[in-house]
Amino acid sequence: MTASTGTLTVEIWRGRDDGGLQSYAVPARDNQTVLDVVTEVQRRHAPDLAYRFACRVGVCGSCAMTVNGVPRWTCRTHVSKVAGEGRLRIEPLRNMPRIKDLACDMTPFFEKWEAAGGVFEGTVTRDAPLAAVSPESPERRAADAGIECINCGVCYAACDVVGWDEDYLGPAALNRAWTLVNDVRHRSRAETISAATGVGGCGSCHSQGNCMRYCPVGLAPAESIAGLKRRSLRDSVLGRLLGWAS
């Protein structure tokens, strides 16, 4: 453990919707993440503190929380970069039902992920040879741009439209749909386009860009949604005029 260099004042949301912030004093260390702080509070002050984490290295997408008002992946967020004047306020993610303390119910998030046509359906069995997809093809490039999503829910929590419109599928689900629309191995591309451009789909996005601003892995769901919007217009207008649809 690194050396202690003072004290952090950490306010953590306790309880469910009708809960409140509770303050804890935690040693500030030279090298410490927000997840380290939450873990320290749970180990030393509040054994009943509920929060979620798994990999601790920015891969699993489990530990996202609201830190000083901003949705972040806590395992890769260093306290020194976000704790103004030694203060941290840690709350659960926005736009998701709260379970307890810092743990959210991500069921609606993943239900919308499926509703946007995000489940891959292959055309061959696992015994078939690997599909040859040129890394230079426009479709592969478009899919590559969004494929590294870790489903942490940060974009979903950052999106105002998700909070306003309960039908809206959200940035992560639509980003996933766009990667599948551009996956030549996906059998149900037309169904995915239909799901992602229907009610609550890409047309509901206001292009505010909070998803791009806060995505911890630097993806641009708004660009994926813009791609879906273009495809939606192309298919609905040109498709009807020229019989051209995906």
Added chain:
Amino acid sequence: MSQGLFVAQRLSALVLGPLVLVHLGLIMVAIRGGLSAEEILGRTQGSIGWALFYGAFVVAAAVHAPIGLRNILREWTRLRPRAVDLISLGFGAFLLVAGLRAVVAVIGGPA
């Protein structure tokens, strides 16, 4: 928003864009040129071109604006979806009737 409404909003915006620019340019020309109301009406009355221009303007606005209003009402109020649709449809009908009435007044009537 459904795909149909999304497409209708985008296409009506496509029509409105140039029409708004021409309309604004027209206002500036009319004011800078010091045209009186009679002189303006003298140019518009009986003109099929201006009738088509402002007729298209009104129809595009009557399609575009209610869809935006519907989004705002859905996202910012607790009105029921049915009520939101009715209000938006009513607003669109009002824009259409009021706008076409204005077009008739400017294009038709005595020269």
